[in-house]
Amino acid sequence: xxxxxxxxxxxxxxxxxxxxxxxxxxxxxxxxxxxxxxxxxxxxxxxxxxxxxxxxxxxxxxxxxxxxxxxxxxxxxxxxxxxxxxxxxxxxxxxxxxxxxxxxxxxx
Amino acid sequence: xxxxxxxxxxxxxxxxxxxxxxxxxxxxxxxxxxxxxxxxxxxxxxxxxxxxxxxxxxxxxxxxxxxxxxxxxxxxxxxxxxxxxxxxxxxxxxxxxxxxxxxxxxxxxxxxxxxxx
Numbered sequence: 775x776x777x778x779x780x781x782x783x784x785x786x787x788x789x790x791x792x793x794x795x796x797x798x799x800x801x802x803x804x805x806x807x808x809x810x811x812x813x814x815x816x817x818x819x820x821x822x823x824x825x826x827x828x829x830x831x832x833x834x835x836x837x838x839x840x841x842x843x844x845x846x847x848x849x850x851x852x853x854x855x856x857x858x859x860x861x862x863x864x865x866x867x868x869x870x871x872x873x874x875x876x877x878x879x880x881x882x
Numbered sequence: 883x884x885x886x887x888x889x890x891x892x893x894x895x896x897x898x899x900x901x902x903x904x905x906x907x908x909x910x911x912x913x914x915x916x917x918x919x920x921x922x923x924x925x926x927x928x929x930x931x932x933x934x935x936x937x938x939x940x941x942x943x944x945x946x947x948x949x950x951x952x953x954x955x956x957x958x959x960x961x962x963x964x965x966x967x968x969x970x971x972x973x974x975x976x977x978x979x980x981x982x983x984x985x986x987x988x989x990x991x992x993x994x995x996x997x998x999x
Contacts, residue, residue, distance in 0.1 A: 808985060810927075817976055817989035818919075818927065824983060861927055865984035869940040871929040 776800050776867040778874040780860075786880045791852045795877045797845040797862035806866035809838055809847045812876075813858045821860075822847065854881055884908040886977050886990035894971075894997050900964040904977030904990060911935060911953060915980040916960045918951065920973040921992075928973075932980060933960055967997045 777800040787793050797807065809822035820829050822838035825845055835850040849856055862874040890902035904916065918930040931941035933951040941949045950963040964971060974994050978986035 806984075810986075812927075817978075817992055818986075819989070820985060820987050823985050829987070863927075863929075863984075868984075869931070870943055871984060873927040873929065876926050 775870060776803060776864055776872065778862060778864055778872055780862060780874040780877050782877060783875065784878040784880070786882045787852050788882045789852055789854060793849045793852055793879060795847045795860055795879075797840075797847065797874050799843045799845075799864055799866075802842050803864050803866035805841050806864055807840075807845055808863045808865070809836075810861045810863060810873075811856075811858045812861065818861065849879070852879075852881070857881055884979060884988045886979065886988055888975060888977050888990045888993040890993060890995070892994055892996060894967055894995060895999050896968055896997055897966055900962070900967050900971060900995055900997070902962045902975055902977075902993065902995070904960050904962075906958045906960070906979070909979075911958045911960060912955055916953070917978045917980050917986055918962045919976045919978060919986070920971075921976070922970075922973045930962065930964075930975075969997050971995070972997045 779798045781796050805825035807825045810818040811821050812818040821832050826838050837848045839846045859876045859878045861876045865871050885907045887905045894900045912935045915934045917932045933939050939951050948965040953960045974992040976992045977990045979988040
C-alpha cells in the first residue's frame with residue numbers, strides 16, 4: 775500500500791505570508807496527486823489536480839509542484855479565507871485511493 | 883450548476899446496514915462516475931469507493947467486503963450500502979462527482995451517520 779504523509783500537521787502564519795505544505799508518498803506515484811481544501815464544517819474543495827494544475831476558478835496564489843514521491847502545495851500571500859485543512863490525495867495505487875492526514879492552516 | 887445532496891438515516895444500530903442516497907441535480911448521472919468519501923469527527927478523509935454510470939464499481943479494499951454501490955439513472959441518484967456497521971463507521975459521509983483522473987470536483991454537503999444502539 776502507498777502511504778501518504780504530510781508536513782507539517784499544522785501551521786500558523788500571518789496574513790500576507792507565504793506557506794508551504796509537503797506531501798510525501800512511500801513510492802513513486804508520478805503526478806497522480808490532487809490537493810483539496812476543507813474549511814471547517816464544509817465539504818472538501820478541489821484546488822490542484824495532477825500535482826501542478828490549478829483548478830478553474832481557484833485563485834492563482836495557490837500552487838502545486840512535484841512528482842514522484844515528493845510534492846509541495848503553496849499559498850502565496852495567505853488570506854483569512856484560506857484558514858482550512860489541506861489534504862493531498864493519491865490515485866496511483868488503484869483502487870486504493872488514499873488521502874494524506876491533512877495540514878491545518880491558521881492565521882496568527 | 884451541479885449539486886449533490888446526501889440523504890438517509892442519521893442513526894444506525896450496530897450490526898445493521900447503513901444506507902445512503904445521493905441525488906444529483908444540474909447534470910446527468912450518466913455523464914460521470916460518482917464516489918463516496920467519509921470523515922470521522924476530527925479525523926481525515928477516507929475514500930469508500932466509486933460507481934460508474936454503467937454500474938461498474940471500484941471499492942476501497944479495506945471496506946470491500948461490506949460495501950455495495952449502485953446507480954439509479956431514472957432518478958439521477960446513486961447509493962451506498964455498508965453492511966455490519968460498528969461505532970468505527972460513525973462519520974460524515976460525502977458523495978462526490980468524479981471526472982477524469984480520479985478528480986472529485988463537486989461534493990455534497992455531507993451527512994452525519996452515527997452508529998449506536
